[in-house]
Amino acid sequence: MAAPDGQHREGRARSGAPVAVPKRPAPRPLGGEDVIEFRGVSMVYEGGDVGLDRVTFEIERGEFVFLVGHTGSGKSTVMRLLIRELEASQGTVRVAGRDLQEISRRRVPFYRRNIGVVWQDFKLLPNRTVYDNVAYALQVTGRSRREIRDKVPDILRLTGLATKLHNYPDQLSGGEQQRVSIARAFVNHPPLLLCDEPTGNLDPETSIGIMQLLYRINRTGTTVLVATHDHAMVDKMRRRVIELAEGQIVRDEAAGLYTGDETTREFAARMRGAVADPDFDWTASPPRTARERQRQREQDAERNRTS
Amino acid sequence: MRLGFFLREALRSLRRSALPSFAALATVLVTMLVLGVFIPIVQATTGAANEVRGRLLLDVYLKSDAKPSDVQRVHALIQRTPHVRKIQFVSKAQAYRDERRRNPQAYQLLGSNPLPDTFRVTPDHAGNLNRVRDAIVPVGATGRRAPADPSIDEVKNRRDETSKILSATRIVKLTMALLAALLIAASILLISNTIKLSLFARRREVEVMKLVGATDWFIRWPFVIEGVIVGALGGALAILLLAVGKVALIDPLARDFALITAPSTIDFTLLVAVLLGASVAVSATGSALSLRRFLRV
Numbered sequence: 001m002a003a004p005d006g007q008h009r010e011g012r013a014r015s016g017a018p019v020a021v022p023k024r025p026a027p028r029p030l031g032g033e034d035v036i037e038f039r040g041v042s043m044v045y046e047g048g049d050v051g052l053d054r055v056t057f058e059i060e061r062g063e064f065v066f067l068v069g070h071t072g073s074g075k076s077t078v079m080r081l082l083i084r085e086l087e088a089s090q091g092t093v094r095v096a097g098r099d100l101q102e103i104s105r106r107r108v109p110f111y112r113r114n115i116g117v118v119w120q121d122f123k124l125l126p127n128r129t130v131y132d133n134v135a136y137a138l139q140v141t142g143r144s145r146r147e148i149r150d151k152v153p154d155i156l157r158l159t160g161l162a163t164k165l166h167n168y169p170d171q172l173s174g175g176e177q178q179r180v181s182i183a184r185a186f187v188n189h190p191p192l193l194l195c196d197e198p199t200g201n202l203d204p205e206t207s208i209g210i211m212q213l214l215y216r217i218n219r220t221g222t223t224v225l226v227a228t229h230d231h232a233m234v235d236k237m238r239r240r241v242i243e244l245a246e247g248q249i250v251r252d253e254a255a256g257l258y259t260g261d262e263t264t265r266e267f268a269a270r271m272r273g274a275v276a277d278p279d280f281d282w283t284a285s286p287p288r289t290a291r292e293r294q295r296q297r298e299q300d301a302e303r304n305r306t307s
Numbered sequence: 308m309r310l311g312f313f314l315r316e317a318l319r320s321l322r323r324s325a326l327p328s329f330a331a332l333a334t335v336l337v338t339m340l341v342l343g344v345f346i347p348i349v350q351a352t353t354g355a356a357n358e359v360r361g362r363l364l365l366d367v368y369l370k371s372d373a374k375p376s377d378v379q380r381v382h383a384l385i386q387r388t389p390h391v392r393k394i395q396f397v398s399k400a401q402a403y404r405d406e407r408r409r410n411p412q413a414y415q416l417l418g419s420n421p422l423p424d425t426f427r428v429t430p431d432h433a434g435n436l437n438r439v440r441d442a443i444v445p446v447g448a449t450g451r452r453a454p455a456d457p458s459i460d461e462v463k464n465r466r467d468e469t470s471k472i473l474s475a476t477r478i479v480k481l482t483m484a485l486l487a488a489l490l491i492a493a494s495i496l497l498i499s500n501t502i503k504l505s506l507f508a509r510r511r512e513v514e515v516m517k518l519v520g521a522t523d524w525f526i527r528w529p530f531v532i533e534g535v536i537v538g539a540l541g542g543a544l545a546i547l548l549l550a551v552g553k554v555a556l557i558d559p560l561a562r563d564f565a566l567i568t569a570p571s572t573i574d575f576t577l578l579v580a581v582l583l584g585a586s587v588a589v590s591a592t593g594s595a596l597s598l599r600r601f602l603r604v
Contacts, residue, residue, distance in 0.1 A: 083518065085518075085604060106522075106523075109517070109520045109521055109522040109523075109525075110520070110522075111520075112518065112519070112520035113520035117518060123511075123514075123515045123518065124515070125512055125515055125516070126512070127319070127320065127323040127324070127512065136516070136519060136521075137519050137520070139312065140516070140519060140520050140521040140522070140525055141520070142309075184519065
């Protein structure tokens with residue numbers, strides 16, 4: 001469970017001198033190379049607000065990393081730098097070895113096709129169906145209609161939306177909308193998936209489903225970076241955590257050092273903090289009929305009583 | 308395949324955001340209607356003003372004892388004068404015939420021909436009338452006018468009328484030009500503002516497209532096509548209404564009003580082409596330009 005707060009703060013290097021990055025966590029995927037590299041990155045907004053202050057860290061291929069911190073700590077700045085919405089005032093940001101500063105404005109769209117991004121507010125196109133929203137990510141890259149017809153239903157099945165193809169975003173629940181946005185982010189199979197508060201607008205139960213989906217994507221070899229302020233979730237996940245405060249890194253460690261190769265079902269069970277229910281199929285699509293929903297609510301209630 | 312995709316996208320957004328599209332269409336329709344009415348009016352008015360100015364001329368009267376050789380000399384003199392466009396010679400006999408036809412009784416009583424030989428001199432430009440006059444009848448050192456040729460008796464230009472006509476037509480032409488410029492500016496602003504509003508409602512959509520990795524032109528083309536469709540529809544509707552108006556109102560009146568039949572009024576097919584072209588161009592470029600600030604993501 002949650003490590004005591006004081007423990008988190010041990011790694012903090014106070015400002016004044018450049019931040020000494022705390023020791024990197026030991027267990028890392030072997031033979032990895034850096035997908036993300038921040039080297040002495042500072043971001044000063046117009047008006048003098050400091051978004052980031054000399055931040056240095058690397059994320060290797062295949063890692064699942066949490067970026068935590070309070071509002072205004074610089075999480076979103078990191079994300080916006082990574083999608084090249086902003087340019088660093090100082091230092092270098094590299095993604096897959098490429099210095100983002102060197103990408104011209106005209107090439108930015110082509111760069112963005114190589115990363116999937118998931119936002120707190122989903123950012124779906126309101127005038128398009130679920131299918132068309134996901135298809136749009138393929139259309140911008142100029143894929144053929146045949147390819148789109150092949151890929152989109154697959155990815156939507158993977159994210160548990162097979163029955164919602166022709167719904168519009170406003171006809172979906174928050175969790176479902178977030179699944180659509182994850183499907184859109186992942187349909188190109190990008191090597192890097194960025195998630196900015198992906199569960200910020202969702203209830204805990206739905207959040208677990210979303211984290212499970214992200215975990216499954218990570219297991220396909222995609223590097224996943226999740227910005228969140230949901231400490232409970234982060235502590236349960238037991239993945240590498242980078243904590244930011246006032247634009248500086250104050251912690252970078254693999255909480256719990258848990259890197260075992262668990263299945264998504266075990267993962268979800270652990271996330272719920274309950275004993276895994278071997279009969280429950282977490283990968284199944286959400287219940288559709290009222291009766292199914294009722295049954296699930298009863299099961300959940302039962303589970304809560306026993307745990 | 309690309310063009311088809313962009314066309315489908317344009318039609319989809321027209322369908323899905325019908326209200327802003329309709330607003331843009333109505334704006335194009337109204338402004339084009341106003342322009343379509345106004346352009347011929349401007350043309351007719353300036354045409355009429357020009358015609359009035361074209362009638363301004365100088366009468367050069369020769370002395371009544373002028374011989375044919377004198378007439379030749381004066382003709383050569385006037386021909387040498389700059390800014391002269393046309394010289395019309397009216398001989399004594401011809402003037403007498405014309406005047407007698409107009410007023411037979413008076414000339415019957417008169418018996419002989421009191422009229423002199425006359426040159427009607429038309430300047431190349433109404434504004435140059437006085438310059439021509441100064442050349443033919445220069446102002447001498449004493450400040451009095453003396454004809455450049457001894458055979459010239461008098462030069463008349465109905466001075467008061469001339470200056471009145473000149474200033475009046477100048478004001479009319481200036482006002483019309485100003486009004487036309489204002490109207491065109493207003494039309495462009497109105498159309499581009501309506502487009503901007505409808506785009507503003509969809510700026511989040513543009514932002515999302517940009518973040519998903521769409522290039523600027525990938526986003527822009529459907530909007531431009533949408534602008535072309537809206538502009539063409541609005542322009543076509545305006546032209547339809549104008550055609551109905553022309554057949555129902557203007558054509559029956561044209562018989563009675565010289566202004567409407569003035570030869571310089573724009574040709575209807577040309578007017579149609581100008582209006583349609585303008586509405587399509589303005590709404591398409593308006594869409595493309597207004598989009599620019601939302602593309603900076």
